[in-house]
Amino acid sequence: MIRGHIQDTVKNEGVAFAKVLINELDRETGTDVTGDFSFGDIPPGTYSLQVWIQDYPGREIDSIVIAPDGITDISILFPPECNFNHNDMTCPVCNKKDEVIPIVYGLPREEIFKKAEEGKVKLGGCVVSTCDPQWYCKRDKKSF
Ligand SMILES: [Zn+2]
Secondary structure, three states, X not given: OEEEEEEEOOXXXXXXOOEEEEOOOOEEEXXXXXXXXXXXXXXXXXXXXXXXXXXXXXXXXXXXXXXXOOOXXXXXXXXXXXXXXXXXXXXXXXXXXXXXXXXXXXXXXXXXXXXXHOOOXXXXXXXXXXXXXXXEEOOOOEEO
């Protein structure tokens, strides 16, 4: 059996109604309202899962080993690499704020483009998830 939980690390709650697929068995299920899911009657072996959550890119999780008569618990975090604090504009490298500028996403208007050339904002591009960094330290060239 595989028992799993998908947690949204931004909202700090389980992800409801995500789709989970076992590639090798072509079996699919979904998470319940608390973010839990399970597959029963899985033959022992090594499997990979695919997970789809609305508004996020799909994600594959490899090498899940199922032992005979065993229960495998897995915990999946979304988004996967969201480990910065969006509200704090203190650079995590130099611990200062004086070289930190905001990151602007999307297609920039002309005045934003000019600000970027002057080093007052950083252009973040057009792909936006809920986990994008909001600040950029010019001293360390780091987004956070
Ligand atoms: Zn810095």
